[in-house]
Amino acid sequence: MPSHNYFTSSIGKKQITAITGLGLVGFTAAHLAGNLLILVGADAFNAYGHGLISNPLIYVAEAILLAMFVTHIVMAALVTIQNTAARGKRYYIKNRSGHGETIASMTMPYTGIIMLVFIILHLINFKYGAHYETTVDGVVMRDLFKLVVEYFSNPLYVAWYVFAMIALGLHVGHGLQSSLQTWGLNHPSYTPKVKMISVAYGVLVAIGYSGLAVYCYFLN
């Protein structure tokens, strides 16, 4: 049972970072699946977006999503600050061994910051971007397809997305395995498989989202 100081304890903060991270991994999968409807066509993508935003439960889902993002960022930042401080003290006694560290694990705070900048710009450009309208099967709805395709007509934005999606892939590829280990999925026989699946998922989201940006560029 978590004690009263669970939220300030080191393990508490790690577990909260891990569980919110897993929730956000779920979001990356759902959002990518929805965005793949861009490949089907404008009507399919717009009808899907319209279905989502006209469901009253969207406000609950958005509140949960925002809470997960904020909690994940705050807890991860606190863990990072705490670890850096602890490492600073230990440094005089023993150098870091470097064992088990990868580019993805060492760059987690940086790829995390890139994602934060990405999401703020992403919401400004898409969620709060231009309101084009279209009609699908007699229903008037927001033309998000037009907005997305127009946005990616600029090759600089496509390049920024590819860069940010590589950061996302690295962040999620390490974060997923790390979260699962924090929650106890740590055993010699399946740890290598968990690592492999996590890295594969990171590669999948990086290629999936970047591929869509490049695809939209060529629709122009």
Ligand code: HEM
């Ligand atoms: C090719 C890549 C992407 C495309 C085309 C895309 C498209 C969109 C669009 C059109 C919206 C607005 C939906 C609406 O207002 O109804 C949206 C919202 C959003 N996107 Fe993306 N997205 C992409 C990648 C990402 C990535 C990588 C993330 C984060 C990991 C992300 C996070 C979000 C969030 C948090 C929202 C707001 C959801 C809400 O408030 O309901 N997106 N995206």
